[in-house]
Amino acid sequence: MKRLQVIVTVPERPPLVAGLPVPVRAADAFRDGLKADRLIFCAPSRRFVSEWGERLSGLPWLVASREGRSVQDLLGEGAVLALSPDVLPDTAAVRRFVERASGGAGASRLVQEGRVLAVFYPDPSSAKRAYQLDALLSPDGAAEIGVDGDAESWRAIRSPADAESEERRIFESLPQSTDGYIARFDRRLSIALSKLLLRTPVTPNQITLASLALGLAGAALLAGTSYPRQVLGALMLWSCCILDGCDGELARLKLMCSPSGARFDMLTDNLVHLAIFIAIPVHIQRMQPGADFLRPGLLLMSGFLLSAFWVWRLILARPEESRGPSAAVFERIASRDFIYLVLLLTVVRRLEWFLWAAAFGSHLFWLSLVALESFQSRARKA
Numbered sequence: 001m002k003r004l005q006v007i008v009t010v011p012e013r014p015p016l017v018a019g020l021p022v023p024v025r026a027a028d029a030f031r032d033g034l035k036a037d038r039l040i041f042c043a044p045s046r047r048f049v050s051e052w053g054e055r056l057s058g059l060p061w062l063v064a065s066r067e068g069r070s071v072q073d074l075l076g077e078g079a080v081l082a083l084s085p086d087v088l089p090d091t092a093a094v095r096r097f098v099e100r101a102s103g104g105a106g107a108s109r110l111v112q113e114g115r116v117l118a119v120f121y122p123d124p125s126s127a128k129r130a131y132q133l134d135a136l137l138s139p140d141g142a143a144e145i146g147v148d149g150d151a152e153s154w155r156a157i158r159s160p161a162d163a164e165s166e167e168r169r170i171f172e173s174l175p176q177s178t179d180g181y182i183a184r185f186d187r188r189l190s191i192a193l194s195k196l197l198l199r200t201p202v203t204p205n206q207i208t209l210a211s212l213a214l215g216l217a218g219a220a221l222l223a224g225t226s227y228p229r230q231v232l233g234a235l236m237l238w239s240c241c242i243l244d245g246c247d248g249e250l251a252r253l254k255l256m257c258s259p260s261g262a263r264f265d266m267l268t269d270n271l272v273h274l275a276i277f278i279a280i281p282v283h284i285q286r287m288q289p290g291a292d293f294l295r296p297g298l299l300l301m302s303g304f305l306l307s308a309f310w311v312w313r314l315i316l317a318r319p320e321e322s323r324g325p326s327a328a329v330f331e332r333i334a335s336r337d338f339i340y341l342v343l344l345l346t347v348v349r350r351l352e353w354f355l356w357a358a359a360f361g362s363h364l365f366w367l368s369l370v371a372l373e374s375f376q377s378r379a380r381k382a
Contacts (some may be wrong), residue, residue: 002078002079002102003037003077003078003079004034004035004036004037004078004079004080004081004098005036005037005038005039005040005075005076005078005079005080005081005124006027006030006036006038006039006040006080006081006082006083007040007042007071007080007081007082007083007127007131007136008023008026008027008039008040008041008042008082008083008085009023009041009042009082009083009084009085009136009137010023010041010042010043010044010048010085011044011085012044014085014086015086015157015158015162015163016163017088017157017163017166017167017170018166018167018170018171018198018253019198019199019253019254020052020055020254020255021052022085022086022087022088022157023041023083023085024052024055024056024255025088025255026083026087026088026089027039027041027056027059027061028255029088029089029090029091029094030059030091030094031058031059032091034091034094034095034098036059036060036081037060037076037078038060038061038062038074038075038076038078039056039059039060039061039062040061040062040063040064040071040074040075041061041062041063041064042064042065042071043063043064043065044065044066045065045066045067046063046065046067046068048063048065049063054256055254055255055256056255057256057258058258062074071127071128071131072128072131072132075124075127075128076124077124078124079098079102079120079121079122079123079124080120080121080124080127081094081098081118081119081120081121082118082119082120082121082127082136082137083117083118084115084116084117084118084137084156086156086157086158087117087118087154087155087156087157088154088155088156088157088166089117089118089153089154089155090153090154092153093153093154094118097110097118097120097145098120100145101120101122101143101145102120102122104122104143105122106122106126106141106142106143107119107120107121107122107126107130107139107141107142107143108120108142108143108144108145109137109138109139109142109143109144109145110145110146110147110154111144111145111146111147112146112147112154112156115156116137116138117147117154117156118154119136119137119138119139119142121139126139155169170253171191171195174187174191174194174249174252174253175187175191176248177328179332179335181332181337182337182340186238186241186242186245187245189242190242190243190244190245190246190249191245191249193242193243193246194245194246194249194250194253197246197250198250198253198254202250203250203254203256204247204248204250204251204254204256204261204265205247205261205264207243207246207247207250208244208247208261208264208265208268209268210243211240211243211244211246211247211268211272212268212271212272214236214237214239214240214243215236215237215240215268215271215272215275215276216271216272216275217233217236218232218233218234218235218236218237218239218240219233219237219272219275219276219278219279220233220275220279221233221236222234222237222276222279222280222283222342222346223278223279223280223282223283223286224283224286225286225287227349230283230346231346231347233279233346234339234342234343234346234347235343237272237276237339237342237343238339238340238343240272240339241336241339244265244269244336247261247265248265266312266316269336270308273304273308274301274304276342277300277301277304277358278301280297280300280342280351280354280355281293281294281296281297281300281355283351284351284352284355288352291352293352293355296355296356296359297355297359299359299360299362299363300355300358300359300362302363303358303359303360303361303362303363303365303366304362306362306363306366307334307362307365307366307369309366310366310369310370311330311331311334311366311369314327314369314370314373315327315330315331315369324376326372326376330365330369333365334365338354338358341354342354
């Protein structure tokens with residue numbers, strides 16, 4: 001696709017969806033898949049920068065305001081797409097509109113029920129002229145294109161009911177395809193908590209730190225000899241799983257996703273898992289001094305480290321689109337589902353069962369992953 005510049009008008013009081021202005025959420029459509037060379041916000045003042053600039057990290061955004069530079073100053077070379085200030089488009093729908101409109105000689109506008117959702121200008125000079133005439137979304141002589149089957153992909157937020165409907169859609173999109181088979185239950189709890197945290201200044205990284213602290217404290221209690229403290233530790237580990245879901249949800253809700261945040265989350269997850277797999281053999285040694293805990297403990301630790309390495313090497317280090325269907329299954333198995341088993345066996349005082357099962361199961365996991373990858377690699381070369 002040729003170079004594309006995007007203009008989003010920011011009204012004095014833009015409608016909010018899940019705590020963020022609609023124009024800010026609309027800009028997120030140009031983060032992945034459909035890249036914009038410039039993303040220009042026509043804002044009433046420069047205050048927009050201080051309030052929402054952090055949520056636009058990673059985007060080539062600029063601000064045109066009465067106090068600063070104008071749209072004419074900021075527009076460069078390339079086609080221009082002007083978005084209505086109250087519309088939230090999907091990336092794929094924007095791409096389809098731009099591809100359809102690019103075939104025309106002049107401007108094209110996308111219309112739904114008589115309302116203009118977006119206008120495409122193949123020539124930036126015509127966009128500049130329309131802006132001067134205060135007709136960016138209503139240029140003379142523009143060809144009209146209907147949304148057709150894309151109605152659900154161009155969502156206008158013109159009332160509180162529209163905002164509530166969009167928030168429900170966003171919350172329903174939070175569960176991940178890689179969620180564990182049992183952990184899909186605690187996803188409901190984490191989403192409920194994320195809704196409460198959404199309108200607070202709490203950041204995803206702060207949630208990750210809280211999850212780490214809770215997990216390490218829970219592992220320490222699990223390693224003890226007091227039964228009530230062991231159960232409390234297992235419950236804290238389960239609560240840690242709830243928070244572990246919240247950090248990613250909050251990052252997506254607040255548009256604060258980042259590669260560094262994802263790496264930090266993965267690091268803390270592995271630290272908590274490591275603490276748990278150390279705590280369980282220590283617990284067994286303290287509760288049953290004569291029991292054989294060293295061999296299964298070493299097997300479990302080595303199995304965990306090898307599993308973590310191969311999951312990273314063969315799944316997480318690859319682009320999502322190239323992972324294949326089996327990757328999601330392995331990610332689900334490697335998820336936090338095992339915490340439910342730890343909690344159950346702690347309550348019935350049989351954590352040694354987990355030690356032996358996980359000691360062999362962790363090695364079976366990474367061996368299966370490596371074997372499957374080897375088989376698929378040979379099949380691709382054949």
